Amino acid sequence: MPSSLPRRAAAAGLCAVLALAPAAHATQGYFQPGYDAVQKALASAGAANPETAMTIANNPAGLTQLGETAELGVSLFMPFRGYTATGGTGFVAPGHVSSGWNAFAMPNAAFSRPIGANAAWGLALYGNGGMNTLYPAGVANAACGGGSGVYCAGKAGVNLGQFFISPAYARRYGSLSLGIAPILAIQYFDAEGLAAFSAISSSPGNLTNRGLSYSYGGGLRLGALWSATPALRFALDGSTPIWMTKFSQYQGLFADGGSFDIPASLSAGIAWDALPTLTLMADYRHIFYSDITSIATPSLYQGVKFGLAGAPGFGWHDVDVGALAAEWRVTPALTLRAGYAHNTNPISSKDVTLNILAPGVVTDELSGGGSYQFGAHSVLDAALLYVPTATVTGQEVTPSGAIPGHYVKLSMHQWDMTLEYRYLF
Numbered sequence: 001m002p003s004s005l006p007r008r009a010a011a012a013g014l015c016a017v018l019a020l021a022p023a024a025h026a027t028q029g030y031f032q033p034g035y036d037a038v039q040k041a042l043a044s045a046g047a048a049n050p051e052t053a054m055t056i057a058n059n060p061a062g063l064t065q066l067g068e069t070a071e072l073g074v075s076l077f078m079p080f081r082g083y084t085a086t087g088g089t090g091f092v093a094p095g096h097v098s099s100g101w102n103a104f105a106m107p108n109a110a111f112s113r114p115i116g117a118n119a120a121w122g123l124a125l126y127g128n129g130g131m132n133t134l135y136p137a138g139v140a141n142a143a144c145g146g147g148s149g150v151y152c153a154g155k156a157g158v159n160l161g162q163f164f165i166s167p168a169y170a171r172r173y174g175s176l177s178l179g180i181a182p183i184l185a186i187q188y189f190d191a192e193g194l195a196a197f198s199a200i201s202s203s204p205g206n207l208t209n210r211g212l213s214y215s216y217g218g219g220l221r222l223g224a225l226w227s228a229t230p231a232l233r234f235a236l237d238g239s240t241p242i243w244m245t246k247f248s249q250y251q252g253l254f255a256d257g258g259s260f261d262i263p264a265s266l267s268a269g270i271a272w273d274a275l276p277t278l279t280l281m282a283d284y285r286h287i288f289y290s291d292i293t294s295i296a297t298p299s300l301y302q303g304v305k306f307g308l309a310g311a312p313g314f315g316w317h318d319v320d321v322g323a324l325a326a327e328w329r330v331t332p333a334l335t336l337r338a339g340y341a342h343n344t345n346p347i348s349s350k351d352v353t354l355n356i357l358a359p360g361v362v363t364d365e366l367s368g369g370g371s372y373q374f375g376a377h378s379v380l381d382a383a384l385l386y387v388p389t390a391t392v393t394g395q396e397v398t399p400s401g402a403i404p405g406h407y408v409k410l411s412m413h414q415w416d417m418t419l420e421y422r423y424l425f
Contacts, residue, residue, distance in 0.1 A: 018346075019272050028319055029346045031128055032126075036381070038383070040418050041367050043324035043341040043366070046325060052071055054108065058352050059225060059237040060180060063169075064171065066112045067424065070110070070111045071420055074375055076103065078414060078416070079132075082096060082097055083407050083408055088406060090143065091397075092396060093140065107125075108420075109124070111123050115312040121168065124181075126164055132158065135260045137155040160189050166181045176225070187215050187244060190213070191207075202251075202307035206249055206250055217245060220239065255293040255294045255313060256294075277329045283321075283323045286318060286320055287320075295327050298315040300312065315348060318346075335369075337369050346360060348392070351394070352392055352410050359410040361411070362414060363390050367383060370382060383416075387415070391409050391410060
């Protein structure tokens, strides 16, 4: 087969992903614990042990360690979330209410190619999703005066999707590699069933039920990879905030007239080849949710209406993530992987009422997977990720204040199954 044909096929696969932008709830706040099967099998560890072109989304300096490769994969992501309200009838519907919309297909694609002996370039397409919920319209709620729904306005929920296109370039200087990856981003958002908050919105007509709203922007990721010895590697990478245009159709919900930038992150990792067939990895990541006003400002209404500067948000804190992983190369064709990650919870007890819409409370990830190479060019990668149930409980809060004796408990657990095909040119 002429070498140009696999390249054209890989390019077509990359472009196809553009039509399948993800919409799902993620794990580390709303960041994914990895963007392909290899990264997810390691529970987001591996910045110092690049193996696939998706290193662009993790540490672009890792491109110098790869040959010419292309990958195309899909994750079946299944988050199960809901809330339980106790202590009598308050503002939100009482009892246990589960969100629908529990399965999502999340595609990814990436390509890498060396440039001479010491440089490489690549392209990655991947996504985050988050704050996705869909509560049914028929939920009984005595506070509605005959109406129904979680917030007395029928069907309620939000839908956020973020899609990234990231070209990258990396160069090796002896034992040190440096990489740069501009990030182009598209995100969309939709909200329903929030009419009960209209009285405290600066633009009630742009608060809820406005359909999908899109925003666009960009940022930059930088990375470094140092091979201290042939068996020991260190990584450092970080991204700027991704500065986005505003969600114009939701300027009555998000602060500063619909502003919703994507937070910066900073990561470090280490990889040690303990044996010729065994690599151990440890990574740390910090996600700066607190720098994004619409995400970080406490949800309690204190006189500043939704949509204005300093308006109520979701009250999310920064997230710290620690990940440990191991990779065992059983045979030249078969590799097995396992990982564990723990992240801090971005949601505090005082912000549970609004975060019924975005119950991103999970804190632990257990993962496993592997790769099998068949023939000279083809690799099949697979990963399974389980996120145990986590909960946060706090006092119920209404637009006019807290309700003594009324409590809301958020809960979530998740499954993620990823399958991917990799072509080695």
